[in-house]
Amino acid sequence: MGEKEEVIAPAPSMDIDEGQIAAEKQMRDIGADLYLEVQQYSREELDAERKIVLRKLDWVIMPMICMTYTIQFLDKLSLNYASAYSLIPDLGLQGQRYSWTAAIFNFGYLFWAMPANYLIQRLPVSKYTGTMILIWSILLCCHVAAKNYAGMLALRFLLGMFEASISPAIMNIVSMFYTREEQPLRMCVFLAFNGMATMVGALLGFGLGHVESSTIKSWQLIFLVIGLINFVWSWVFLWVMPDSPSSARFLTHKQRIVAIDRIASNMIGVKTKQFQFSQAIEALLDIKVHCLMLIGMGCGVINGGVSNFASSLIKGFGFSGINATLLQLPTGAFEFFLVPLCGLAAGYFKDSRCIILALICLPPLGGLIGIRLTSLDHRWSLVGCTWLQYLIGAPVILSWNLLTTNIAGHTKRSTANGLWFVFYAAGNIAGANIFFARESPRYYSALTGLIVCYGGMIVIALFLMGWMGWQNKSRDRKYGPGEDEQAVADGFRDQTDKQSLHFRYAL
Template identity: 55%
Template sequence: MNINAAFYKKSEQPLRMCIFLSFNGVATMVGALLSFGLGHATHAAIKPWKLIFLTIGLLNFCWSIIFTWFCPSTPADARFFNEKEKAIAVERVAHNYQGLKNDKLQFHQIKEAAMDLHCWFYALVGMGVGVVNGGSSNFQSALLKGFGFSGISTTILQLPTGAIEWVVVTAAGIIAIFFKNSRSILLFLTCVPGTAGLIGIHVIPLTHKWALVGCTWLQYIVGGPVILSWILLNANVAGQTKRTITNGMWFAFYAAGNIIGANIFYTNEAPKYKSGIIGLLTSYCGVMFLTIFYGIGLIWQNKRRDAKYGKVEGEAEEEAIINGFKDLTDRENTGFRYCL
């Protein structure tokens, strides 16, 4: 079935993808409301904080079951697509020169992933955004308390963070899909507000508590760099085994970053937590520097490939698509070009 891939871009599927990826922002708002309500349940059999953890933990567990059941392994397996939409999705994947899922383990792709600077870029970016996420998510309440708000007030003050994350992630996802070669730029730009907010927390006096609250809210824009690094990874790493290994590296470094971010805030430095804020600021700057370096590198590699193998059009494009379905990596497929 021959379907123009441009039709896919005009359909509502990209919008569904963006909304799905930004669901975490909605979940944050729901979590803040639940925490605020449950925090008033002072006459329950268990303490309010335990009730909050149990309720939100149960909701996450239930959602994980739903996600596992409905999330497809390939576009062709998607239950929520009709046959025409599946064909469109498969053709769109084909034009990425990555083929479909291959369950066979390719040991040479593991070696290639370990030696590819692209993969280490994603791992380091994962650590950087992990540090920011771990620090901001674990110590937002402590920061807000230090600005002069009560414990229950800090809970409801976390409500706007979900809305900010939802708007930023949705907007960034839509722009990345509809504007060619904008991903690296967006990754850099979505780091700027959080960086500015950290500088604000560091320099603004405690007497301007609402300005400090606004700077704290900006830290939840970290959802944007997280999503955009995923988009770049999945667009630029070909070969099923190599992409799986790279995803594993990203998540391992992201988890390590979250642990680091949660352990660089010291109680004796309240309410500004100088060491923690500097640590988060350093992580953001590191991600922005890596993104600039990476973007320039991609431009150079694409030009070098064009000079060596020629433009990807006509028969060369057909060969690149076939090589993608053969599970060749981005290095092995001479027709592969990196997305910026």
């Protein structure tokens, strides 16, 4: 017999190795490398910088977010303010045509809600968001050239599509820069700037309503001025807003490490760009996501009705068009001052998010009952009940915070966020179309629908609190106390809240 031939195994392909390395790098959390550097510093050194880093974040990130929220809510309110003047007769938007003009914005929002959330996961979040602001500012200016119903429908659909990114992008930014305890107050503060937008918009609409020009009408001037403000801000946003703590130019390298160390306790990492299909399926089957989707739909119905028909309601109580615009000024003050108090309470009292969400639904619920039952002779009481409806911002932001703090796994969170905004947009569509012109000024069908939504949101919030509390206790019994180093490590490995057995829910 001949000698055995030596079998030589082929050398491993460099292309395969490089491909595996590239894949692992893509799945790696963008903050993981900086988190490894945490070990180079003592806990005392890191803690000494924490307050400095938080102060810097609050002086840069928060003003950027607050201004962005102000101008984007001005966009949404622009149609409401324009409707107080000659927009409706000029473009033939009488009857249900105005309702559909208001609603189609949300069809665009609905169309782009899921793609927007996945793009936010894949792309640099600040660059993507700044580009969206730039595009919608141009679209808003184009409203000036609208000549008919069809043209207005097309513009409002596109505007809704490009604005679908802003809220999930801001949620993403807040979760990357702030801890669980810090998020409720800051999220309520920036949403309260919707109230600032309401006040600014009411004054702007009132002032522009007095402009007498043969070349441009008051409603056109409203769209043009708000569009130009957005255009300027888009370039500021693109220049200043960082994509993550690791790219924040206003922080030193050590402060970036501290920023990552601060948010490690959130147990969700910072961000990965890899889409994981299994996480998307988990989001679709998660009872927490289902509850928050239903709350989102309820918020949408209320917001869609109130934001588009506040002028019509107040005019129906016996006020002129220009005074109906001015009388919406206090609604902004309600939102601007009361919504942050909800965030302050949710951040101060542990596990109070769900109960505060339920409680804050009670005043506007009472206001709706007041509108339904109070005589038209008491028009100032009716106006006061209308003002209470602008507290809807508090349930919206608290449900966002429940999403950002209780959904781990980046694809799962992107999917859950997308579903929330899909249902929110669907609710806005319904809310804008349950105000029937024939029922003016009472709109009984609409009031009944809004009352049901608030009642449902209260029940769901209390159920969600009980379910997550039961889950926490069950995990404590099986695996011991959570929210430890293992939970942090699971977050940087892109584990979902279901997979990470040391993850605990914030109620």
